[in-house]
Amino acid sequence: MKRNKGMWTLLFIITVLLLSGCAGKSEKEVKLEKEVVELQKKVDDLEKEQENEEKTKEIETVKEPEVVLIDPQTKEKIKTFIPKEYGNGVDEKKYKDTVEAWARDLALGTDDQKGYDQRMIPDRIDENGKIIKGNPRIILEEEELVSAILSVSDNGGEVEIPLYITASGYEQADATQLNEVVLASYSTQFNNSVAGRTKNIELSAKAIDNVILGIDDIFSFNTTVGPSDEEHGYQPAEEAVNGKLVMGIGGGICQTSSTLFNAVDKLKVEYVEKHHHSVTVGYVPKGRDATVSYGGLDFRFQNTTGIPLLIQTKMENGSLTVEIKTSKAYETVMSKQI
Incomplete structure (x- = not known):
């Protein structure tokens, strides 16, 4: 209300002047009366404005919890x-x-x-x-x-x-010894005269070669191998889609994932995700396949053997072999005999 003090003073002076005048009102007095009325209206408006501002501030200070x-x-x-x-x-x-x-x-x-x-x-x-x-x-x-x-x-x-x-459950000091002992191995055959499919198997096998599986690590085939598209060198080849064999980029990588499955299945691992093909495949017995599709079906398992493992792959003369290895120091720790 401090900012209105000067206006109230002015209003008071004008009112006193009017009251001390004669009963008969001159033109000047009438004019002053009008000015007093206008000043009173301005005072009222300013008071209302100030009240609204104070209410707004009160509302702003009471914030809802964030x-x-x-x-x-x-x-x-x-x-x-x-x-x-x-x-x-x-x-x-x-x-x-x-x-x-x-x-x-x-x-x-x-x-x-x-x-x-x-x-x-x-x-x-x-x-x-x-x-x-x-x-x-x-x-x-x-x-x-x-x-x-x-x-x-x-x-x-x-x-x-x-x-x-x-982080991965292994000691870096042990890494160089993890290739000492073969704990499990599995091989599948393919026609190496089919260039596209052979190339796709080669690329996907190389992607999982020398991969370390620490204790309790969860291995994802799709995450480890990555996209099986032309940009990453994969070629057209036959693949199973909706119960039929059709041509598609990356056909053949499921042989790599299935070969890996049959190798690790000899050990005490737990499967997180595994799927079968919609058709029978010729490179593994029925029901022993593990189909994958980047961005879709995956093959995932957890290393619950209690020791760190190493995946190694070999390709020669139309044969793909996946070996699961560890160091001699861990060989006797295995809880399941192969």
């Missing part, structure tokens, strides 16, 4: 929201469903954004015995995230995204 999601790796804010706007305190089921959908999208990704979940790309050994690092397995625990968000929704707060990062 929840802020933090990336634990970068410490950046990735999402800020007001729980009440999504049903918290009004429709709890709707709010929880919304939070669960957010958690799922953060984990798996959307059409526009990559998710936090990442399959492990295993380490491998190059031709010089040097370890080429892959990528660890990253999992966003959706239920844990949902629970953390719900626990702070009433009063607001920050929530770090619960990410669990798992």
Whole structure:
């Protein structure tokens, strides 16, 4: 009200002048009366304006609780929201469903954004015995995230995204000895005169050659091999699609995945994902195949043998062999006899 003090003073002076005048009003006095009325109106308007401003400030100071999601790796804010706007305190089921959908999208990704979940790309050994690092397995625990968000929704707060990062379970010092003992082996045959299919088998076999499987590592054929397209050197060859053999880029890589399956199946591993072909294939017995398709069906297993393993592949004279090896120091640790 301080800014109106001068106006009130002026109004008071004018009023006193009017009251001290004669009963008969001159033209000047009438004019002054009109000015007083106008000044009073301005004062009233200013008072209302100031009251509205004060009410607005009061409303602004009472903010609804906010929840802020933090990336634990970068410490950046990735999402800020007001729980009440999504049903918290009004429709709890709707709010929880919304939070669960957010958690799922953060984990798996959307059409526009990559998710936090990442399959492990295993380490491998190059031709010089040097370890080429892959990528660890990253999992966003959706239920844990949902629970953390719900626990702070009433009063607001920050929530770090619960990410669990798992590196490969082996000691680098052991890597050079992992090729000492063959624990399991399997071979399949192919017609090496069929250039396209032979090339595809060669490329996919090379992609899994000298791959290290640490203890409890989860191996994904598609993640390890990558896209089987022309850009990566794969050629047209017959492949099984919807119960029929048709020509397609990358035909033949399923022989590599099936050969790998029959080798690791001799060990104590656990299968995460495995699929059969829609047709009978000739390179393995019926029911002993493991079909794959990049971006779709995958062959995945977990190394539950209790020791680190090494995958090695050999191609010669129309034969593909996959060997599973380890060091002599680990040979006696195997819990299952071959």
